[in-house]
Amino acid sequence: MSDRARLRARAKRLGLLTALATLPAMAGVMFTAGSASAHGAPLVPGSRTYLCYAHSLDETGALNPTNPACKAAMETSGANGFYNWFAVLRSDxxxxxEGFVPDGExxxxxxxVYDFSGFDLPREDWPVTHLTAGExxxxxxxxxxxxxxxxxxxxxNDSYDPTQPLTWDNLEDVPFDEATDPPAEGGPGTDEGHYYWDATMPSDVSGRHIxxxxxxxxxxxxxFYSCSDVVFDGGDGEVTVPGQGTLTADELADAAAAVEENTPAVDHATDHATSADHATAAEHAAHAGPAAPTASTAVFDAVRTALPGWLR
Known part of the structure; x- marks a missing residue:
C-alpha cells in the first residue's frame, strides 16, 4: 500500500470510529432542515465544537452532553454553538x-454571530485526539x-497550561503547516464532506497541546478559527471523550448493523448554502435561521459503505 493510500485508510478509519461512537445516540434520528450556511471546522483532529456536538446528541436528536467540558460549554453559551459547530468565524x-482576536477568546x-464563549473555558477534560510527534x-x-x-x-508552546485561558503568547509564532486550496472529498452541506491534506506534526512536542x-x-x-485539543503520547488519532465509555469492535458492528436495518433513507435538505459569500455578520445571522439539528444522515451511508472493509 502506498503512503498516500495508508494515510487515507487511517483517516477513514479514524473518521468512522468517531462517527460510530455517536451512533447509539444518533440511531433513529431523522435530521431536519436547518438553513445554516457557514462553513467549516476541523474533523481530524476534531475541533472542540465538532467533537462536543458529535458526542452530545441523544437518541431523540436533542443535545445532552455527558462530557464535563462540553456540558460546561453548553451551560455557558447555550446550544447554538453546538448546532453551528462549523461557524466559528469573523466576517471581517x-x-x-493576534491583536484582532482577544486573548482568552x-x-x-x-x-x-453565535455565542461560542463556552468553548474558551480553560479545562483539562475536553475531548482529545491522541497523536505522535513527528508523524x-x-x-x-x-x-x-x-x-x-x-x-x-x-x-x-511550552507555556500552554490547559487550566488557564488560551492566549496568543501560548502559541508558536509560525504555523507548522499550511494548506492552500486543498482537495475535497464529499459534498458541501454535509457533516462528513471535507478538505484533506497531509500534515507532519512537530517533532519536539509532548503531552497536552492545542x-x-x-x-x-x-x-x-x-x-475561521478553531481549537483542536490533542495529546502527543504515541497515539494514532484515537479520540478520548472524558465522561463517556468506549465501544468494542463487536458493539461497533452491532450499532452499524442496527443503523443499516432500522434507519430509513432520508434525503438531505436542499436549502444549505454551499458557496454564498456572506460578507457581514448580519448576513450570517439572516441566513443561519433557527438552531436545529443539522447532522447528516450521510454519516450512516458512510458507515454502511466502509464498515465491512475495515472490520473484516
Whole structure:
C-alpha cells in the first residue's frame, strides 16, 4: 500500500470510529432542515465544537452532553454553538490573528454571530485526539460551504497550561503547516464532506497541546478559527471523550448493523448554502435561521459503505 493510500485508510478509519461512537445516540434520528450556511471546522483532529456536538446528541436528536467540558460549554453559551459547530468565524477577519482576536477568546474566534464563549473555558477534560510527534497525518477540515483559501496550523508552546485561558503568547509564532486550496472529498452541506491534506506534526512536542487552525478565505475577508485539543503520547488519532465509555469492535458492528436495518433513507435538505459569500455578520445571522439539528444522515451511508472493509 502506498503512503498516500495508508494515510487515507487511517483517516477513514479514524473518521468512522468517531462517527460510530455517536451512533447509539444518533440511531433513529431523522435530521431536519436547518438553513445554516457557514462553513467549516476541523474533523481530524476534531475541533472542540465538532467533537462536543458529535458526542452530545441523544437518541431523540436533542443535545445532552455527558462530557464535563462540553456540558460546561453548553451551560455557558447555550446550544447554538453546538448546532453551528462549523461557524466559528469573523466576517471581517481578513486572516488576522493576534491583536484582532482577544486573548482568552481564541477558541471562539471572538465570533459575533453565535455565542461560542463556552468553548474558551480553560479545562483539562475536553475531548482529545491522541497523536505522535513527528508523524504525518491526513488532516480533514469540514467543507460545509466551499471556499477557496489557506488553512494555517499552529501549535501551543511550552507555556500552554490547559487550566488557564488560551492566549496568543501560548502559541508558536509560525504555523507548522499550511494548506492552500486543498482537495475535497464529499459534498458541501454535509457533516462528513471535507478538505484533506497531509500534515507532519512537530517533532519536539509532548503531552497536552492545542492545534489552532486559521482558515483565511481568498475571496473575502471571512476567517475561521478553531481549537483542536490533542495529546502527543504515541497515539494514532484515537479520540478520548472524558465522561463517556468506549465501544468494542463487536458493539461497533452491532450499532452499524442496527443503523443499516432500522434507519430509513432520508434525503438531505436542499436549502444549505454551499458557496454564498456572506460578507457581514448580519448576513450570517439572516441566513443561519433557527438552531436545529443539522447532522447528516450521510454519516450512516458512510458507515454502511466502509464498515465491512475495515472490520473484516
Amino acid at each position: 477577519g481578513g486572516g488576522r490573528t 481564541l477558541c471562539s474566534g471572538g465570533a459575533t 504525518t497525518y491526513e488532516v480533514q477540515y469540514n467543507n460545509w460551504a466551499h471556499h477557496p483559501g489557506s488553512i494555517r496550523m499552529y501549535i501551543t 492545534i489552532y487552525m486559521v482558515w483565511e478565505r481568498s475571496d473575502s475577508e471571512e476567517t
